[in-house]
Each structure stands twice: as C-alpha cells, then as structure tokens.
Amino acid sequence: MTLTVLFSARPALWDDYRTVLPAALSAEGIAARLVRMADPAEVDYIVYAPNDDLTDFAPFTRAKAVLSLFAGVERIVGNPTLTQPLCRMVDPALCEGMVEWVTAQVLRHHLWLDRNIGRRAWVQEAPPLARDRRVTMLGLGELGLAAARMLRALNFRVTGWSRSPKTDAGFPTFHGEDGLKPALEGAEIVVTLLPDTPATRGILDARSLGWLAPGAAVINPGRGPLIEDAALLAALDAGQVGHATLDVFHTEPLPPEHPFWARADVTVSPHIAAVSRPATAATVIAANIRRAEAGETLLHRVDRARGY
Structure with a gap:
C-alpha cells in the first residue's frame, strides 16, 4: 500500500x-x-x-x-x-549544532573575547581557567545534557538543574523549585535549554537573576519566554548581568524597536543555535x-x- x-x-x-x-x-x-x-x-x-x-x-x-x-x-x-x-x-545533527553553538558562546564569555574588540589599549588580562569558572545549565534534556557534558569535558565547573531528578549526569545537579536557587547561586555563566511550558516561563526573573554572580553572562538558546525581558534589562542596567546572548525571543523575528537591538551588552542571534x-x-x-x-x-x- x-x-x-x-x-x-x-x-x-x-x-x-x-x-x-x-x-x-x-x-x-x-x-x-x-x-x-x-x-x-x-x-x-x-x-x-x-x-x-x-x-x-x-x-x-x-x-x-x-x-x-x-x-x-x-x-x-x-x-x-x-x-x-x-x-x-x-535529530543527532540538531543536537550537534546546539552543542557547538553553546560551547562557542560559553567560551566567548569565559575567555572575555569581546573585551578586545575595538579596544585601542594594551591591557594584559588573563581569564581564569575553565576549572575555576562556574557554569549552570538550566535544562537537562537531550540537548542540555549533551551541551553540559561537553562543557564538563572542557573542565568547566558545571552544575545542572532540571524539573525532575537526574542521577547520571556526571556532574552536580539540582531539581525542582527548591533546587533552583542552589543551582544558580554564584553562577558566572548560565545557559537555558528548557522547553516552553507553564512551569518554565519566566524562570529567569528579577529574583533568580539576583542569585547569579555579579556580572554573569546569560545565554539563551532555549525558548524566549524562559526569561522576563524587563527583568533582564534591569539586571543589565544594574550590572548584575554583564552580557546576554539571546538566540530566542518572546516575539520572532525580534521587532526592530525592541531595546535588545540597541544594547552593546546584548547579542542578538536570529534563532540559529540549532536548526533541523x-x-x-x-x-x-x-x-x-x-x-x-x-x-x-x-x-x-x-x-x-x-x-x-
């Protein structure tokens, strides 16, 4: 037939x-x-x-x-x-693409690569080693777990969070509402790879962004609604977040009038972190x-x- x-x-x-x-x-x-x-x-x-x-x-x-x-x-x-x-x-290729994108963005922020773009000064600043850099992965599904394991293989101090327990990640993990604060507290780089559900929308808000290390980098290749835009902008203004690299947004394409476009401390990526x-x-x-x-x-x- x-x-x-x-x-x-x-x-x-x-x-x-x-x-x-x-x-x-x-x-x-x-x-x-x-x-x-x-x-x-x-x-x-x-x-x-x-x-x-x-x-x-x-x-x-x-x-x-x-x-x-x-x-x-x-x-x-x-x-x-x-x-x-x-x-x-x-799709294994989709997973590969996501791992490559996340790894590149984490290394970019970890190594302070943006600091020397356009700088006309000889300032010898060495970043810490990966073993001294705290990275938190929000979301430990197939994509999040694969990206986190790659970062762990590079010797980053990876911590993970998921809605339900993960016992075989190979690095410390937390779960549930009570586990969110200890997962985020002191994180210098945060990657969000959660689905968009009622339980995950706005998971990075004013309160949770306040748990991060001052000047932390936020990287979101997951879903736009995971982050409250107003809270992120306020955290950037206050210096609590040093830079946000965003591949996904509440409205896509990101409207031309959105304040993210005009900020030097926000990198807009056009939903290309992982494509089918x-x-x-x-x-x-x-x-x-x-x-x-x-x-x-x-x-x-x-x-x-x-x-x-």
Whole structure:
C-alpha cells in the first residue's frame, strides 16, 4: 500500500524536503507519496511545522501520527483538535549544532573575547581557567545534557538543574523549585535549554537573576519566554548581568524597536543555535513512520501533560 504523507509547513521548507524526505522513506522500505495538499480522510501521516494553513486536525481521522520538524512543540501541543500522537524532532545533527553553538558562546564569555574588540589599549588580562569558572545549565534534556557534558569535558565547573531528578549526569545537579536557587547561586555563566511550558516561563526573573554572580553572562538558546525581558534589562542596567546572548525571543523575528537591538551588552542571534537540517531530519521522520507501520512504539512521542 502506498501511504499518503502530508507535508504541512511554511512554503519555504517544501523545497528543502520535497526530495530528501521521499528518498528517506524509500530507504526505509516505505512506499509513500509526499504531498502538500490532500483529502484529510486519505492522509496517513502529517509532517508538520507551524503554519497558518493547518490549525484543525479533526478532519484527519486516518492519520496515525503528527511528526514535528522542530524540537519545540509549544505552538501545537495545546491544540484541542490534535488527538493524533504527536512526535517532536530529536535529530543527532540538531543536537550537534546546539552543542557547538553553546560551547562557542560559553567560551566567548569565559575567555572575555569581546573585551578586545575595538579596544585601542594594551591591557594584559588573563581569564581564569575553565576549572575555576562556574557554569549552570538550566535544562537537562537531550540537548542540555549533551551541551553540559561537553562543557564538563572542557573542565568547566558545571552544575545542572532540571524539573525532575537526574542521577547520571556526571556532574552536580539540582531539581525542582527548591533546587533552583542552589543551582544558580554564584553562577558566572548560565545557559537555558528548557522547553516552553507553564512551569518554565519566566524562570529567569528579577529574583533568580539576583542569585547569579555579579556580572554573569546569560545565554539563551532555549525558548524566549524562559526569561522576563524587563527583568533582564534591569539586571543589565544594574550590572548584575554583564552580557546576554539571546538566540530566542518572546516575539520572532525580534521587532526592530525592541531595546535588545540597541544594547552593546546584548547579542542578538536570529534563532540559529540549532536548526533541523533536512537531510538528517528526513531520516528521523522516515524511521518513525517505518516504526508505526511495523506496530512499534513511536520515538520521541510528546507527553501532552508535560508539554514536551
């Protein structure tokens, strides 16, 4: 039987996937036609990224799963019409990209690389060694744990925090509401790699930013709502935060009038820390469809109650 796979995403993504996804399905032994439009009653799987054309999943009564092209599913997970299994994107290449980006940004702040940009003075300042630099990772899912372990391999003093306990991280960890302060207290660099859920929104606010070491660097490649913008701006003005490197924002693209653009102590990165790369993401999608057709458990299925 030939499956019908609906590709529902922004038009710009179609050219990226129209060839690689059918090839990946074929490599998995799946006979399928990849389409951008179809009778909902005939669709077997939906490959999805947020778009305005598909907001009602109720007519897709035959669909066995909705397979997200993105790691974050906060824009879809609460959709009441979505009753099909939802799987998020967990791609080794996406993880690699995130680890590289986080490591580069942490090293940038650790080594004070920005201090000599435009400086016309010979000032010999040596940063501390990594073993003396306290880094806190907020979020110990696949991406956060991989990035934290890379930083630990470079000898940083890594501490982690997650909503639930982590017993095998390889470095000190805290969890839950009571564990947030000891995880952040005295941190010189903080990286946020948490999902956007009601429990994590605003986790870096005026109170928690006050726990950091004075002049700390905040690095956010996770989700924009993890940080309260007003609190971060106030902490920057006060010198409590020395620099913020932000890849994600409450509104994207970041509006031209947003104060982040005008600040020398804020680096704006256009949501590129980790992106789904079509060649590898297609293999993840194809493998999950093969599993579903074989009656096996879907990988990376979203827990609706937790939101990821």
